[in-house]
Amino acid sequence: VTVLVHLLGPNHRPQQVTSDLESxxxxxxxxxxxxxxxxxxxxxxxxxxxxxxPPRPRPRA
Structure with missing residues (x-):
């Protein structure tokens, strides 16, 4: 089974689409x-x- 991954940026838009995460x-x-x-x-x-x-989460105001 091939998995297609859509990697999102901070703006929640796709920045990269890949099926080979290692590469x-x-x-x-x-x-x-x-x-x-x-x-x-x-x-x-x-x-x-x-x-x-992973970065530490910032406290919410």
């Missing part, structure tokens, strides 16, 4: 990361997302 994290993620870092500088965009710890 995405090794190759395409770095290109997508560059583009999204410019648009969303307050978000966490780790260099190595496979080993990065």
């Amino acid at each position: 995405f994290w090794r190759t395409t993620y770095h290109e997508v990361r560059k583009e999204l870092r410019r648009r969303y500088p307050k978000h966490s965009w780790p260099d190595d997302p496979l080993t990065a710890a």
Whole structure:
């Protein structure tokens, strides 16, 4: 069974569509990361997302 994954950006719109997540994290993620870092500088965009710890949630006001 092939699974098609729609990866959403902070604006909840698809940024990338893939059926090969392993390849995405090794190759395409770095290109997508560059583009999204410019648009969303307050978000966490780790260099190595496979080993990065999740960011702590900010308290809601």
